[in-house]
Amino acid sequence: MDFTPWDDSVPELAWGSLIGVSVGSDTLPELFEPAFHDNTMDTNQEVEPEVLATSEVGSIVSRLDPWPTKDSLGPLLSATLSSPSEEIAYTYYLNHTSSRIPAYDGPRNPYRKLCLVSVSYPLLLHTILYVSTVSMFNYGRSDSSLIAKHQSQASSLLQNATAFLRTENGKPGQEIRGQNHALSVLSLREVTLAAYLMHIVTEVMSGSQTAETFLQNAYQLMVELGYIESMPESYYARLLVHRFAIIDVVLAFLRRRKPIAPMSFVLYQQDEGMDQNEPSFRELTGCPQPILAYLARISHLAYDAAAYQGDNSSHLAEAYQLETKMRIWGQRYLVPFAPVADQANAQINPADDRKDLDTLSECFYWTAQLLLARRVFLDPTSSPRVQFLRRHLFILMDRLPAGCGPDSSLPFPFYMAAREAMTSEDRDWVRKKHVEMINVYRDRSREIMMGLTEEIWNKADEAVNGSVAGGQGSLVVLENDMYIHVLDTVASHFVF
Incomplete structure (x- = not known):
């Protein structure tokens, strides 16, 4: 390459x-x-x-x-x-x-x-x-x-x-530094x-x-610097490794491929210390580092699920093991829509002055669950599990007012969940939230993602109408998911 x-x-x-x-x-x-x-x-x-x-x-x-x-x-x-x-x-x-x-x-x-x-x-x-x-x-x-x-x-x-x-x-062995500065x-x-x-x-x-070209060049430098297998000690070098990792994983989901960095990449190994030490990965991205590791694994499983032909029992077994690990880690969050009595063990402090960052981090966790359901277990948009996760994500995102700060890193969870909206009410909420955010964060990539979301909705509506008229619901849903897969594969934008 x-x-x-x-x-x-x-x-x-x-x-x-x-x-x-x-x-x-x-x-x-x-x-x-x-x-x-x-x-x-x-x-x-x-x-x-x-x-x-x-x-x-x-x-x-x-x-x-x-x-x-x-x-x-x-x-x-x-x-x-x-x-x-x-x-x-x-x-x-x-x-x-x-x-x-x-x-x-x-x-x-x-x-x-x-x-x-x-x-x-x-x-x-x-x-x-x-x-x-x-x-x-x-x-x-x-x-x-x-x-x-x-x-x-x-x-x-x-x-x-x-x-x-x-x-x-x-x-080999030469590392150039700017002297006398x-x-x-x-x-x-x-x-x-x-x-x-x-x-x-x-x-x-x-x-x-x-973005893909820049990321590939960045990866080559990461390899030359030895930052794939071990975390650098320098503060600024760690900042760069953190930024590379989140871009690599997000772009993998946007393109329906595996990340460029291998699963042996140090950032793809679960280490909560990376959220505590400076620079904090969670403060940089809004995504807890363990969730990044889960997302990296999900992207690999999703790629394999799309490409695999034949018996996928071992593939699903690995996915179920990952889901179990994620649920154990996610016990720190409130159980969506559960009775108040079931929430006693939650570790969220409503008085925390960084509650918006905590809400954003929770959005990343439930987005990982959503992507696992949609792209690995291949649940359709209409499935109870997908709509359960989508609904909870919308509730969380509604707690982040436009311009609060952490919402600057909301686009990836937001647009991944938005494409699962089915009712006109939910879609209108997405449009309203999109406008509120873009009036504060005027990124052209957000407009592109919203346009892609509208196209996915239109295709989904056509699929629903086709399944009603033709009586071949499951086949039409499969064709619709294949269409979305192609849209993501041929896209060339990046948003985060």
Whole structure:
């Protein structure tokens, strides 16, 4: 498999050129143009404070993290950011964009810390500026020419770093680090990995269709760094491994395939300590790490279920064992629709100031149960179990008001459950919730997912009408599920 998205015609480079020398342009992905349905913006109100003046960057940093100060960071920014537009984009990322990427935004937000570190690495810095400019554009605070400029800079640096590392692959044992830089905490491979993963953020915002390529390149770097079989010690490296893992699993479900990383991947082994240590996987993604491990296994079982021909007894036995493990783990959550007396052992504290994050985490758990039922046990949408899970998920999601913070990471559970809605009432609730969220989080990929959901609903209605008219209900339902399978397989967008 070729993990290189660009051609090989790159001049000889040195590490110094990758951290400060201007580079030429290259062939860029098609410029995105977000297009929202008219009814999604009619009721929109301002959802964020005004961008602070560039001179206030230092004070922002001081509030958010104890070690950078205005005096220490200001000269770095002055020397690194070459224009007012870059300073504005940098400030906007610190204030707004970085708060929307993780599920939980707090003083220790790793994506904000990564922005501070980026001042030592032009590749990472210009990637972050590109991400920020795309985000600003979605909120009417930038224009396409600035996007093209930052896209060109970020893509050129990423192309050159990829080419340079390709030449280094024949020199085992060499790990390149930026020397003589005060904030040099990342190797070149780690910086390049961060750039690939941050580019996928723009894929979500713009609805572009190259997330798969970026993820494949990121995986190659993960292999070279040795991060598949063992967890790195570095704070920022762990952040990158966490982000890769959630993207890999979510994209596997969106494409109806196995994750790129093997099941031996360290993040696919259940370890609740990853939710407690910094950076916390659950705070980054909203998904408890054990649930990620379950989802990874479900994706493998689902792929096998779709491809398997013949006796599937052993396959189902493994699925039942997994379901049992998941139910034991899920005893910490309230039993859906059970009498109050049966809820005494639940471990949820309603007074917890992070209850929205807890609700989001519970959504991921029940989504895993839903995907196990639909894609492994092959329950139809109309089955009592699927509708039971769908109903409970809608109740949980209704507790997350748009803009509460953790709901920024709700799209995967939301759109997976939404496609199972059968009644006009449930579908209207989905449409309303979609509009409320997209008025706060203006990601083009959400519009694409909602369009796909509507198409699935229309096909399901046709299947129901066909089964009534033709008297071949089970066959029509099977054909409908096959149609949905094809829709997911040929799709090229990514949402999280």
